[in-house]
Amino acid sequence: MSLPRLAQGRNRGVMPGNPACAGCPHTIGLRVMGRVLGDKAVLVVPAGCTSIISGFYPRSSLSFPLLHVPFASAAAVASGLRASMDARGEEGVVVVWSGDGGAADIGLATLSGAAVRNEDILVVVSDNEAYMNTGIQASGTTPWKALTTTSPVLGKSEERKDIALLMLFHKAPYVATASVAYPIDFAEKLERALKVKGFKLIHLHSPCPPGWRFDAGKTVEVAKLAVETGAWILWEYMEGSFRISPQSKPFVQKERRKPLAEYLKLQGRFSHLRPEDVIEIEKKMEESWRLVVELEKFYSRS
Amino acid sequence: MKKKILMGSHAVAEAVKLARVDVISAYPITPQTVIVERLAEMVERGELKSRYVRVESEHSALAVVYGASAGGSRVFTATSSHGLLYMYEMLWWVTNSRLPVVMAVATRAIGPPWNIHTDHNDALTIRDAGWIIGFAESVQEAFDMTLQAYKIGEDKRVLLPVMIALDGFILSHTSEPVLVPEEEEVADWLPPREPLPFKVEPGKPFAVGNLGPDNVTMELRWNAWKAAERAKRVIEEVSAQYEKRFVTGTSSGLVERYETEGAKYLAISIGAWSGDVKEAVDALREEGYDVGLARIRYVRPFPREELRDLLSSVRAAVVLDRSVSMGHMGILGSEVRAVSERTPVKNVIAGIGGVDVSYKDFISILRGFVEEYEAGLSGEWSVAEWYMPWVTER
Numbered sequence: 001m002s003l004p005r006l007a008q009g010r011n012r013g014v015m016p017g018n019p020a021c022a023g024c025p026h027t028i029g030l031r032v033m034g035r036v037l038g039d040k041a042v043l044v045v046p047a048g049c050t051s052i053i054s055g056f057y058p059r060s061s062l063s064f065p066l067l068h069v070p071f072a073s074a075a076a077v078a079s080g081l082r083a084s085m086d087a088r089g090e091e092g093v094v095v096v097w098s099g100d101g102g103a104a105d106i107g108l109a110t111l112s113g114a115a116v117r118n119e120d121i122l123v124v125v126s127d128n129e130a131y132m133n134t135g136i137q138a139s140g141t142t143p144w145k146a147l148t149t150t151s152p153v154l155g156k157s158e159e160r161k162d163i164a165l166l167m168l169f170h171k172a173p174y175v176a177t178a179s180v181a182y183p184i185d186f187a188e189k190l191e192r193a194l195k196v197k198g199f200k201l202i203h204l205h206s207p208c209p210p211g212w213r214f215d216a217g218k219t220v221e222v223a224k225l226a227v228e229t230g231a232w233i234l235w236e237y238m239e240g241s242f243r244i245s246p247q248s249k250p251f252v253q254k255e256r257r258k259p260l261a262e263y264l265k266l267q268g269r270f271s272h273l274r275p276e277d278v279i280e281i282e283k284k285m286e287e288s289w290r291l292v293v294e295l296e297k298f299y300s301r302s
Numbered sequence: 303m304k305k306k307i308l309m310g311s312h313a314v315a316e317a318v319k320l321a322r323v324d325v326i327s328a329y330p331i332t333p334q335t336v337i338v339e340r341l342a343e344m345v346e347r348g349e350l351k352s353r354y355v356r357v358e359s360e361h362s363a364l365a366v367v368y369g370a371s372a373g374g375s376r377v378f379t380a381t382s383s384h385g386l387l388y389m390y391e392m393l394w395w396v397t398n399s400r401l402p403v404v405m406a407v408a409t410r411a412i413g414p415p416w417n418i419h420t421d422h423n424d425a426l427t428i429r430d431a432g433w434i435i436g437f438a439e440s441v442q443e444a445f446d447m448t449l450q451a452y453k454i455g456e457d458k459r460v461l462l463p464v465m466i467a468l469d470g471f472i473l474s475h476t477s478e479p480v481l482v483p484e485e486e487e488v489a490d491w492l493p494p495r496e497p498l499p500f501k502v503e504p505g506k507p508f509a510v511g512n513l514g515p516d517n518v519t520m521e522l523r524w525n526a527w528k529a530a531e532r533a534k535r536v537i538e539e540v541s542a543q544y545e546k547r548f549v550t551g552t553s554s555g556l557v558e559r560y561e562t563e564g565a566k567y568l569a570i571s572i573g574a575w576s577g578d579v580k581e582a583v584d585a586l587r588e589e590g591y592d593v594g595l596a597r598i599r600y601v602r603p604f605p606r607e608e609l610r611d612l613l614s615s616v617r618a619a620v621v622l623d624r625s626v627s628m629g630h631m632g633i634l635g636s637e638v639r640a641v642s643e644r645t646p647v648k649n650v651i652a653g654i655g656g657v658d659v660s661y662k663d664f665i666s667i668l669r670g671f672v673e674e675y676e677a678g679l680s681g682e683w684s685v686a687e688w689y690m691p692w693v694t695e696r
């Protein structure tokens with residue numbers, strides 16, 4: 001997959017004039033999705049920013065057929081649609097396009113059920129790390145200390161949960177992380193995921209300008225810095241093999257990472273951090289790396 | 303036509319099998335579970351070619367069959383009590399998407415305290431969610447209504463989900479002889495589901511449920527409202543057609559009239575205990591009381607006109623309620639009172655939490671009701687009466 005090839009896709013995913021905020025990461029993700037699997041896919045969308053982005057009746061801004069569904073129900077509705085298509089001998093990819101709340105919080109049990117059943121569906125969690133659509137409330141994936149409207153002064157006091165690892169431990173055959181700053185990587189992961197029969201989940205890192213309080217022109221820059229500072233790790237698990245993706249691989253070595261502060265200082269949600277908080281975040285980050293490196297070793301042994 | 307001895311739950315499963323559903327999904331809850339256990343067995347033995355999706359909650363069970371129905375499949379789920387309440391959000395979503403879904407509800411009390419026995423609060427609590435709600439009196443009727451539910455809900459004039467309630471244990475776990483039509487006969491009477499006016503399929507961008515102007519929401523509700531009104535005719539048609547073809551001996555339409563001809567007093571009930579009410583009516587008739595029973599078969603759409611007619615020809619009516627809306631009255635009682643033009647309606651709440659109410663209790667309830675009316679006490683009926691003979695201090 002190359003950028004020009006990706007750009008050639010006929011299906012544009014999301015149309016111009018859609019009501020997303022300027023710099024919206026979801027629209028980047030949807031564009032890649034459209035180009036890779038547009039005409040093959042049916043989207044199931046739980047409540048979230050995409051409920052708005054998809055446009056206003058009688059129009060639709062997405063070039064996918066799509067079902068809007070209640071917050072906690074997406075992976076189950078997708079399972080039903082899949083079952084129906086199988087029963088009727090119909091082809092197609094059933095995709096859940098969800099935010100962090102719909103996948104990791106209110107919809108976690110539903111997602112877990114679908115993963116355990118190894119439903120032949122693809123779940124893309126476009127994670128903007130808070131409930132943005134309702135006005136930036138803290139979610140299960142909001143990082144420690146981030147300011148949100150429900151952690152407005154001190155920042156979030158809890159850890160963030162790792163939905164991709166949770167799905168890996170459900171024994172799902174395909175789980176990966178991706179970032180809107182690396183569309184080719186995301187596109188290739190989508191393509192590989194499609195080759196796998198069974199439950200597939202891609203956890204897409206989606207920095208949100210109003211939610212994280214950075215300039216709308218800097219979405220890709222922030223997303224890229226997340227990877228370059230090691231705050232977001234790209235990896236892929238596919239049927240028994242676990243690899244840290246090439247884009248993240250150099251940053252296994254701490255020295256090669258950019259200073260974390262570069263990533264944090266762009267974001268208003270971290271403007272209140274004290275130096276010791278940054279050190280604490282670095283420690284947590286280091287733990288994540290240690291686990292991912294161990295996982296890579298663990299799976300390469302088998 | 304075969305005669306089989308079937309438990310209520312197995313009768314429902316048999317009907318689902320004959321309806322040739324494509325997708326089944328459910329989550330266990332007593333007393334419903336036996337229905338879906340039986341279906342799982344049918345699927346695993348290869349007697350039924352359905353997809354069976356074992357989910358992690360009732361919310362997901364309804365979400366699965368919703369997704370499958372959106373894909374054009376014929377579907378089934380079942381639940382009880384807490385499971386039904388856990389589905390509440392999805393119930394509305396299904397209706398507002400105008401997708402046919404059939405669900406059996408083995409009625410059960412809502413906790414706490416934990417109680418697995420029947421009352422009607424679970425099924426009646428969802429009466430505003432836009433589902434067609436039928437209540438069976440017998441195992442045969444649970445079977446018949448389940449099969450009819452597909453034809454009613456899938457009818458182009460309706461396109462609404464249908465719930466068939468059968469009293470937990472009293473019907474779900476009781477065996478009765480059931481007349482079961484042959485597969486080919488049913489296949490002829492109930493053809494495969496017709497495709498939806500739209501289809502969710504790859505390559506055809508089409509959004510179901512996008513944001514829209516407020517007036518569109520209101521117009522969609524109005525359309526569903528009209529469909530529910532039309533459903534009355536469809537229920538009558540389908541049930542009459544069915545009875546004519548299969549002659550299983552159950553009644554048709556929205557209301558069954560039992561000894562209502564020339565009755566001066568009317569009892570009104572739903573569900574399994576109506577059989578006991580009928581016995582009480584027989585006994586009282588012999589004693590010279592002119593009582594009859596209107597058994598409501600469908601609570602939604604509500605048989606307004608039928609009940610209004612029945613009520614207008616009697617002196618007074620008593621609604622036997624196995625449900626209660628706190629701070630007001632029995633749920634069925636308030637529904638019936640709302641359509642009574644002049645006839646006084648007494649409301650008796652009994653059998654909550656599965657408390658047994660025998661035909662003897664009904665004799666005493668009905669006798670008391672007639673005597674109160676004749677003593678000129680109907681003015682005191684505004685508050686519902688709780689029938690609890692074991693409680694002596696009031």
Ligand code: SF4
Pocket residue numbers: 020021022023024025026049053128132133208209210211
């Ligand atoms: S709040 Fe963030 S994620 Fe939501 S539409 Fe706006 S930019 Fe996109």
